Amino acid sequence: MKKFFFLISLSFLCLINAQAQTTEIWVVRHAEKDKSNPQEKNPDLSEEGKTRARDLAIYLKKEKLDVAFSTPYKRTRQTLDSLVIPKVIDYTDIKSLVEKVKADYLGKKIIIAGHSNTVLEIIEAFGGKRPREELTDDDYDFIFRLNVKGDKAKVKMSQYGVPHHL
Template identity: 55%
Template sequence: MKNFIPILLVILLGQQNLSAQKTVKVWVVRHAEKLTDDPKDKDPDLSPEGKERAEALLKELKGENVDSIFATNYKRTKLTGFPLADKIGISVKTYNPEDQKTLAKQLIVNARGKNILIVGHSNTVLEIVEAFGAKKPVKELTDDDYDYLFEVTVKGDKADVKVSRYGKEHHSKE
């Protein structure tokens, strides 16, 4: 009987580790505010407000042990993830928004036990959340929605999403 309890604890802790390894946690955000002074510029830098928001994202996710950061191949998405990437010593990987479903499938299979940040656009963020198997948590993102932070947890074949806001409130909450 003395040996039974320690053995049971080892088994239970082993089961807990196995379930943790099967979990993928993904934060999905829209890029921070961009410069809008040149309407012809298809790849603008972040505005001063956007730089502040990127720093706020760093503060928000600093203790989350993010393993990888993915962004589309635009300055505004890469620069949104850069402060966090720089702080934790990783590079921002680029992905094609047309392949976001493939990216999600690959991460679900290959990134078990990992924490990932994906930076997208107002017209792709909710699709990314859905590509991981979670339900769309808000109806739509508008051009004014910069402060949403979607946390998707994929465990086995189930996906849940939590919605929060980060940084300076961009517009009034509904």
């Protein structure tokens, strides 16, 4: 009986500890894409985008990221290429992304590369408040840092690289 209560207590403590951990998540839109061929559905980064991807690596150089999540498009992957990340995982929908992070990467440092129409939704899905009304097709320089604890997230918005809005 004592062993049973010990195991229950230990399980309860582990659960409390897991809920108390803060997960640090960086969310960024992919860098500038090559628009030379409007028919191309999966374009590479433009030269400007490659420079911004390098700027992202400089901006995050002191961060020891544990994992990255990217949509299966070349431009999101290439945005993360300059970063030193042990593992990059593709995601296709925000709900499963959030579930995966909460199940497997609690307390870790993560970067997520998304798109102008998904970045703010990702922030909300982790419990954060939208720091901007919207991201336009020209917004490439924003980066969002979320400190997620349980179902709530504190959000800080910054800019990196060459400012898009002067």
